[in-house]
Amino acid sequence: MNALSAYLDRVDPDRVFLQRFLLLSLFLCLPLSLAAPVEWGWENGVVENVQVVVLLAGLFFAFQAWRHGPKGDAATLALCLLPVWLLLTGRELSWGSVFLDPLGFGPDGPIYSSRVLPYRPLVPPLAGLMLLGSLYLAWRQRLHRFVLHLVASGRFPWMSIVLVLGAALGSTAGEGHLPAFAQHLLDHSLVLEEMSEAVGYLAMVVGQGIVLRYRAPAKAPVHATEAETEAEAAISTEVKARADAGTETVG
Numbered sequence: 001m002n003a004l005s006a007y008l009d010r011v012d013p014d015r016v017f018l019q020r021f022l023l024l025s026l027f028l029c030l031p032l033s034l035a036a037p038v039e040w041g042w043e044n045g046v047v048e049n050v051q052v053v054v055l056l057a058g059l060f061f062a063f064q065a066w067r068h069g070p071k072g073d074a075a076t077l078a079l080c081l082l083p084v085w086l087l088l089t090g091r092e093l094s095w096g097s098v099f100l101d102p103l104g105f106g107p108d109g110p111i112y113s114s115r116v117l118p119y120r121p122l123v124p125p126l127a128g129l130m131l132l133g134s135l136y137l138a139w140r141q142r143l144h145r146f147v148l149h150l151v152a153s154g155r156f157p158w159m160s161i162v163l164v165l166g167a168a169l170g171s172t173a174g175e176g177h178l179p180a181f182a183q184h185l186l187d188h189s190l191v192l193e194e195m196s197e198a199v200g201y202l203a204m205v206v207g208q209g210i211v212l213r214y215r216a217p218a219k220a221p222v223h224a225t226e227a228e229t230e231a232e233a234a235i236s237t238e239v240k241a242r243a244d245a246g247t248e249t250v251g
Contacts, residue, residue, distance in 0.1 A: 015206050019159040022206065026166050026199045033174070033192035041190030042109030044098040051198045052092050058205040059085035065212045073146035074212045080138050081208060083130035088201070095123055108190055146214075155214050160207030167200025 033041075040046040062085060065078035090096075095114040102110035114120045138144075150156045172178075174193030 014155075015157075015210055018206055019157075019163065019203070022163050022199055022203050023159075023166075025202075026163060026170065026196070029170055029192055029195040029199060033189050033195055036191050036195075038191065039109065041192075041194045043094070043102075043112050044110065045194070047191065047194035047198055048092060051194065051201055052089060054198060054201040054205060055085055055089040055092060058201070058208060059089065061205065061209060062212070069212065073141065073143060074214065076137065076141045077143055077146065078212055080134040080143070083134050087127050087130065090123070095120060150211060150214050153214070155210065157207035157210040160203045160210065163203035164200045164207075167196045167203065170196030171200070 042048075059082065062078045062081045066075050066082070069075050069078065093099075094112045095117060097112045097114045097117055100112070100116070102112055103116070104111045114123070147156075171193045174189045174191070174196060
């Protein structure tokens with residue numbers, strides 16, 4: 001557990017305040033995008049760099065939960081999430097092309113393309129292998145049971161899911177992909193798109209924190225269960241023997 005998580009566990013154990021703050025932030029994305037400089041929404045701009053920091057934070061917290069947290073389903077889930085954070089970070093960095101000079105400038109700012117990278121053809125197969133590895137590990141460890149326990153306990157981060165969906169909607173609106181009847185309400189806005197994505201990534205980090213803090217009920221050891229069964233059988237046999245002995249005495 002890191003210092004930030006320990007502090008939040010004291011002041012906001014269920015992350016309710018934090019999720020409400022993110023909900024407010026999501027609603028503020030539109031007015032803030034109208035006031036912020038257009039350059040903030042550019043590729044490799046201010047907001048996109050904030051997104052990368054948030055994604056790296058999610059990666060760091062998942063690594064901490066896996067390596068230094070209590071061993072169990074939560075730690076295994078954290079391990080399964082590591083490739084997801086890595087791939088999201090790589091995607092926002094255009095797989096490394098943002099560290100090179102832009103290919104040019106267009107209406108939406110500098111243009112970066114991962115096609116100039118010599119290793120770019122390896123990205124899809126490696127990403128697929130990483131995700132398949134996570135899915136296989138989750139299936140092998142039966143992590144769906146952990147998630148079902150989480151839902152049944154009422155601790156599943158539904159609010160974070162709603163925030164991620166709302167952020168996706170805001171990002172779509174910022175890209176200009178609106179129904180014909182609503183296109184006149186909002187112009188294409190890169191800043192709104194990037195701000196919405198940043199809030200969505202923050203919601204993912206918060207949701208991950210809620211999930212990885214949950215501890216499913218401990219399973220009873222097999223040998224303990226067998227011992228209890230044998231004890232119950234012995235008691236039942238003794239009671240029956242006493243009953244038979246009492247019947248014979250009466251007779």
